[in-house]
Amino acid sequence: MSFDRLIEKIVEKQNPTVAGLDPKMAYIPAYIKEDSFSKYGKTLEGASDAILTYNKGLIDRLYDIVPAIKPQAAYYEMYGWQGVRVLAETISYAQSKGMFVITDGKRNDIGTTMEAYATAHLGETDIDGEIKEPFGSDALTVNGYLGTDGIKPLFSVCKDKDKGIFVLVKTSNPSSGELQNLELEGGQTVYQKMGTMCEEWGEEIPGKYGYSGVGAVVGATYPEMLTELRHSLSKTFFLVPGYGAQGGGANDCRGAFDQNGIGAVVNSSRGIMCAWQKEKGLDQRDYAEAARREAIRMRDDLRSVIGEMHL
Amino acid sequence: MSFDRLIEKIVEKQNPTVAGLDPKMAYIPAYIKEDSFSKYGKTLEGASDAILTYNKGLIDRLYDIVPAIKPQAAYYEMYGWQGVRVLAETISYAQSKGMFVITDGKRNDIGTTMEAYATAHLGETDIDGEIKEPFGSDALTVNGYLGTDGIKPLFSVCKDKDKGIFVLVKTSNPSSGELQNLELEGGQTVYQKMGTMCEEWGEEIPGKYGYSGVGAVVGATYPEMLTELRHSLSKTFFLVPGYGAQGGGANDCRGAFDQNGIGAVVNSSRGIMCAWQKEKGLDQRDYAEAARREAIRMRDDLRSVIGEMHL
Numbered sequence: 001m002s003f004d005r006l007i008e009k010i011v012e013k014q015n016p017t018v019a020g021l022d023p024k025m026a027y028i029p030a031y032i033k034e035d036s037f038s039k040y041g042k043t044l045e046g047a048s049d050a051i052l053t054y055n056k057g058l059i060d061r062l063y064d065i066v067p068a069i070k071p072q073a074a075y076y077e078m079y080g081w082q083g084v085r086v087l088a089e090t091i092s093y094a095q096s097k098g099m100f101v102i103t104d105g106k107r108n109d110i111g112t113t114m115e116a117y118a119t120a121h122l123g124e125t126d127i128d129g130e131i132k133e134p135f136g137s138d139a140l141t142v143n144g145y146l147g148t149d150g151i152k153p154l155f156s157v158c159k160d161k162d163k164g165i166f167v168l169v170k171t172s173n174p175s176s177g178e179l180q181n182l183e184l185e186g187g188q189t190v191y192q193k194m195g196t197m198c199e200e201w202g203e204e205i206p207g208k209y210g211y212s213g214v215g216a217v218v219g220a221t222y223p224e225m226l227t228e229l230r231h232s233l234s235k236t237f238f239l240v241p242g243y244g245a246q247g248g249g250a251n252d253c254r255g256a257f258d259q260n261g262i263g264a265v266v267n268s269s270r271g272i273m274c275a276w277q278k279e280k281g282l283d284q285r286d287y288a289e290a291a292r293r294e295a296i297r298m299r300d301d302l303r304s305v306i307g308e309m310h311l
Numbered sequence: 312m313s314f315d316r317l318i319e320k321i322v323e324k325q326n327p328t329v330a331g332l333d334p335k336m337a338y339i340p341a342y343i344k345e346d347s348f349s350k351y352g353k354t355l356e357g358a359s360d361a362i363l364t365y366n367k368g369l370i371d372r373l374y375d376i377v378p379a380i381k382p383q384a385a386y387y388e389m390y391g392w393q394g395v396r397v398l399a400e401t402i403s404y405a406q407s408k409g410m411f412v413i414t415d416g417k418r419n420d421i422g423t424t425m426e427a428y429a430t431a432h433l434g435e436t437d438i439d440g441e442i443k444e445p446f447g448s449d450a451l452t453v454n455g456y457l458g459t460d461g462i463k464p465l466f467s468v469c470k471d472k473d474k475g476i477f478v479l480v481k482t483s484n485p486s487s488g489e490l491q492n493l494e495l496e497g498g499q500t501v502y503q504k505m506g507t508m509c510e511e512w513g514e515e516i517p518g519k520y521g522y523s524g525v526g527a528v529v530g531a532t533y534p535e536m537l538t539e540l541r542h543s544l545s546k547t548f549f550l551v552p553g554y555g556a557q558g559g560g561a562n563d564c565r566g567a568f569d570q571n572g573i574g575a576v577v578n579s580s581r582g583i584m585c586a587w588q589k590e591k592g593l594d595q596r597d598y599a600e601a602a603r604r605e606a607i608r609m610r611d612d613l614r615s616v617i618g619e620m621h622l
Binding site for chain 1: 333335336344348352353354355357358383385386388389390391392393394395396398399417418419420421422424425427428430431432436437438439440441443445446454455456457458459460461479482483484485486487488489490491493494495496501504505508
């Protein structure tokens with residue numbers, strides 16, 4: 001139930017990382033783009049075709065050591081519906097290799113509209129009796145600003161189809177404190193209140209390893225808050241952005257984990273995707289090998305502070 | 312600049328309403344679905360084809376009296392990339408008829424990722440030198456929980472391409488107060504703080520009628536807060552959901568408007584889309600006529616409390 005499948009994959013691979021797939025044209029080796037552009041031109045379709053080839057190459061060299069990917073919806077929508085089709089194809093390809101997929105969409109709305117997002121990204125659409133799966137991801141990031149009306153509509157798909165959500169609590173960006181750090185009457189900050197709501201919402205979707213299906217996004221760039229939230233939110237699994245390119249290191253992530261070395265998955269996007277651009281003299285065709293080397297380095301970096309992960 | 316184009320269309324049509332296009336299979340007349348299913352089966356493609364036909368029929372009977380449409384992204388994503396293609400086609404069709412289009416996506420992220428959303432929905436994508444427009448909407452709803460890092464990346468596209476954004480401030484749902492109504496140290500509530508940030512962000516995108524390119528979503532279901540926010544946020548244009556199906560009436564919306572009868576656009580989705588299901592004995596093929604009748608009724612209802620709109 002909930003994040004149990006992800007936790008099992010993390011322990012099996014002894015690796016609490018998720019590879020962010022946020023493809024931009026500038027990250028894709030020229031030979032891949034040339035091939036796609038020769039087929040479709042420099043069009044939304046050509047760009048999307050290049051992204052799919054690039055993503056599949058990365059997944060092929062990561063799936064046996066990394067438990068999960070996190071495609072960021074914005075970078076697919078940027079290439080129109082053609083890019084959104086490649087989001088669906090990327091999700092499906094990663095799952096066929098046994099990976100857990102977190103769609104980073106930060107979706108939010110209320111009632112039946114939030115149900116539509118749940119159906120779109122995690123569930124199945126009923127077309128006058130025929131059942132189809134639009135995107136079929138394993139988890140979705142969501143924004144809880146609208147309160148319970150924006151979160152509850154996700155629960156039935158999480159329960160019925162064994163899916164999870166990550167609610168934004170304390171984001172990794174410099175200005176996240178403008179609203180999130182403000183103190184409310186009674187002394188809690190806005191992010192603490194959001195965390196408390198996650199813990200309460202999670203009671204409806206318990207998991208067998210102690211973590212519910214309602215996770216929280218908490219940035220590695222605020223390590224003290226990460227530690228504080230791990231203590232106060234004992235049933236809430238964390239998705240931790242901010243490692244690598246945004247400045248967070250393994251030590252900054254330590255607080256996200258419990259005494260069994262579980263409780264969180266740490267994201268790296270550019271660090272892994274663009275590793276090939278940092279290795280001097282590398283043949284571009286080895287871009288996925290470079291990504292694998294960086295993923296192993298990151299895994300070992302995190303292991304060095306967490307130790308062995310066990311259920 | 313910013314919402315000037317929308318304000319001009321509102322005054323020209325003497326109608327401050329936006330028709331929400333949130334298509335569900337249950338809202339679409341059977342003859343349209345039968346035709347699409349006969350071509351594509353009960354598939355994501357078949358459902359999407361039916362939605363496009365339905366939307367175009369509505370737009371054809373609304374564009375001369377209603378200034379804007381608001382497609383809700385969730386209801387298109389629910390039908391996969393095929394549905395997202397129909398979102399793009401609906402935007403383009405409405406614009407070809409002179410309508411202003413607000414994509415209701417409530418997008419939110421930080422830095423380059425938020426830039427990608429801005430590019431996707433409002434801007435143009437650079438594909439190694441070739442410029443393509445993925446969705447090309449006129450405005451986008453966004454969630455400001457991440458602070459300035461999540462809003463500033465939208466400004467350059469708003470300035471360069473004359474687009475606008477609506478930030479969620481006080482949403483129309485029953486549980487919106489769980490977070491939004493909480494009082495911060497100093498006495499402001501969370502929604503008031505978000506409104507103040509909108510007013511400040513808007514200074515970078517001023518408009519010639521006094522309203523900036525940073526608007527706010529404020530629900531008609533909280534009329535006192537609507538009135539209070541209109542007074543405190545004098546440069547912030549409002550998108551007002553909650554009229555009709557959610558329970559708000561014209562009197563509840565009155566506070567959103569200034570002394571010139573401008574300052575807000577009021578949304579109705581199900582009220583207009585499903586008007587045909589409420590008229591007894593109606594031929595389904597007249598579904599768009601019923602939508603037009605409801606749109607005229609709503610326009611006259613709002614006019615009766617606002618009076619004449621002028622620049």
